[in-house]
Structures are given as structure tokens and as C-alpha cells.
Amino acid sequence: MGRSGLRVSRIGLATHTWGKETAADAAAVQLVAFVEAGGTLVDTSPAYHGGAAQRILGDLMGQIVARDELVLSGCAGLVPVPPATDPDGVPVTDSSWIPWTVDASRRTLMRQLDHTLTALGTDYLDIWSVAAWDPYTPLEEIAATVEFAVRSGRVRYAGVRGFTAWQLATLAAVAPITAAQTPYSLLARGPERDIVPAATHHGVGLIAASPLAGGILTGKYRDGVPADSRGADEATAAEITDRLDENATRVVDALVTAADGLGTSPLAVALAWIRDRPAVASMIVGARDIAQLTGILAAETLELPRAIAAALDDVSRLTVTRV
Secondary structure (H helix, E strand, O other): OOOOOOOOOOEEEEOOOEOOOEOHHHHHHHHHHHHHOOOOEEEOOOOHHHHHHHHHHHHHEOOOEOHHHOEEEEEEOEEEOOOOEOOOOOEOOOOOOOOEEEOOOHHHHHHHHHHHHHHHOOOOEEEEEEOOOOOOOOHHHHHHHHHHHHHOOOEEEEEEEOOOHHHHHHHHOOOOEEEEEEEOEOOEOHHHOOHHHHHHHHOOEEEEEOOOHHHHHHOOOOOOOOOOOHHHOOOOHHHHHOOOOHHHHHHHHHHHHHHHHHOOOHHHHHHHHHHOOOOEEEEEEOOOOHHHHHHHHHHHHOOOOHHHHHHHHHHOHHHOOOO
């Protein structure tokens, strides 16, 4: 991970579906399969379904997987906004969508860190990230909090999530930042313009989030929107359908062609491409079930020929500004 001594698996397991699309027993099957395949990096957050993902992961550790086998990645700094209510106390907003506000104050960061440790049943996180840039909290306070979390033993390595290049560089200049998690895929190549150089300069390792662009790069949307997909979910439909443009069609067609030639899936080709990008230490990928996870793990053994990687690089260049 960057210039640190931290080693992580090149594919990380996201838990954002746990507690909603993925029940606890299915999560257990995923975790066992992931570790047996050599996976170590497991990503969680207190923002995932009201902490349900963290509680499930905490219940599984020690029972089916030893804590020391995992590199646990968590974050803090997002606070849910209470829903508006009418005079009778009845919520008047859509309860399926929870708005969040950024709060990276020392009070909130440490409170959420301690809560996460309790939920997971562990004394420390291997990677703990500031979840978003907070323009209202002094940089010195955030940096001091990160340093204290590491010095106190609660955290082994610190990171950031969703920061822009200048935000990453600003904090990394005054705090021990080891990892930066950012959206990065064949449909989100913006990081190559600024975040990759900033991370490289400061010795920070990149963790690619959403490497399949919400599932678009699997090819599942080529013939319409499947009923069981995120594109059919009212809460996430706009996020997917807004990206189903000509650029996406061109990239997905190229992935399908490459996958056919290699005897594998578009998903595996897309993940192998991002895995091999400069500065990328790992990628975070979620799965609703073991079948999806099996397809994801297959990407680890795929060696992408240079000619195919270069062709994908060329066909996706027009999407470089999409982040």
C-alpha cells in the first residue's frame, strides 16, 4: 500500500450489501470463500445500513474467520441527518434514502471509531479513513486526530475516502496518510489526471472503489435494465441510467469482445484492467451472493495481455472526465 509496509489482497471485499441485499448467512459464505481464495482486505463503514454490515462482520470474525487473517478497513466522518417530521412526529421524507452530512471533528471521528471497534469486536482497524473532506473542521484538528488514533493503537494505518487530489495532498502533507479510496474504473478515469500523481508523490496507495461502475462494466445492461439490478432500484436507478450513454456502450462492447477472445467474462477483464493500473494497490468490490463473488475472484488469476489492456485504454479515453 503505497510506500508503507502494509500488504493487502489485490481484490478487497466490500460489505455495503450486507444487512440489506445480503443476509448474515450469505455474508458468512462470502467471507469464507474470500479468505480461502487468498483475500485479506475487507471494507466496512458505519454508514452501511445503519451499522448492520459492521455488526454482521463482527459476529463472523472469530467464529468462522480469525481476526488476524483480515485487513479491516473502516471510516468515520459521515453523520446521518434526522428525517423531517410533521407535527405528529411522522417522517415526511423518503425513509429509504438517508441524507448524510460531513463532520470530521475530533469528537465525531473518535466517537465513530470507538463505536466501529465495539461493533466489530476488535481493538484496532488496519486502515481507518476520514470519509469525506470537511471544510468546517480545521485541518490541524483532523491531522491531530488521525495521528492520535494511530498513536493510541486503535488504528494501524490512516487513509481518506472520496478526497480530491488537492484535498489528499493537503492532508497527506501534515498527517500519516497511507491509503486513498476513490472511484476508479474504465468509466471513471478522472483520477489519472490528478489523484494518481498526488498519491504517487506522497507515497499513498490507491484503493479503487466502484471498479465495475455500479455493474455497468459487467455487461448486464447491454439489453436493458434487469429487474434485480441496481438500475431497477428506485433509490439507485438514476445513478446507473445516467451513465448508460454512448461512451459506456463503446467500452462495454470492447470488454465483451476482449472477454470472448480470452474465454472469460467482461467483469474479469474490467477488474484485471483496473488492478494493473499504476498506484492501485487494491480494489473494493461487493457481491450480493456467492455466485457474483466467485466471478469477481476469478479476475485475480487473469493475466491481461498488453495489447488488450492498451485497446481498452484507448477506447475508454473519451470518458476520462467522468468521475
